[in-house]
Amino acid sequence: QQQVKQSPQSLIVQKGGISIINCAYENTAFDYFPWYQQFPGKGPALLIAIRPDVSEKKEGRFTISFNKSAKQFSLHIMDSQPGDSATYFCAASIQYTGRRALTFGSGTRLQVQP
């Protein structure tokens, strides 16, 4: 059972356009929602993250929108650039006694065409 559902699987955007990736979750105990960016041959790297008590977080061209009631969150990449071409993973984090677990979505392969 996949706890974090991510869409679309792949996305092609023109340079300068807006890229939007969506994620949905079921477990209301998740308390932190990071996004990771992965370039070919590299491991995923933290891009931006949000807590569920915040509806939006912006860092440069990257914005997370969070809808707690709908249990959905999304990543918006404004003015998309060819250098943004990568695989993006949404994730949700939950705390247990003495440990924390990170659950990932299935990834979105973004291609920004020049």
Place this chain on the structure above:
Amino acid sequence: EAGVTQFPSHSVIEKGQTVTLRCDPISGHDNLYWYRRVMGKEIKFLLHFVKESKQDESGMPNNRFLAERTGGTYSTLKVQPAELEDSGVYFCASSQGWSATDTQYFGPGTRLTVL
């Protein structure tokens, strides 16, 4: 500062063979995680070490997988005997703490192919 390193980067083995993957975390990071991504699917948690102790191994698929972190430094993940469904990319990550805001830093992964 060196990042998380993993060895080998690729491994191709026959079904039934044994493979050992190695992860060197960022120096000083007590927390070490193993994850696996099967083709096109989500990155799935396998286990979590705090220093040399297994804090959570709920994600380990079965007893063919054995992870160790002797001395609380590098970690190894052994698959014995390997099956076809074990193919995928195995990631290691490390963090200083395990709070929500403690960033997990990922290595480049080991791509395992079982034929």
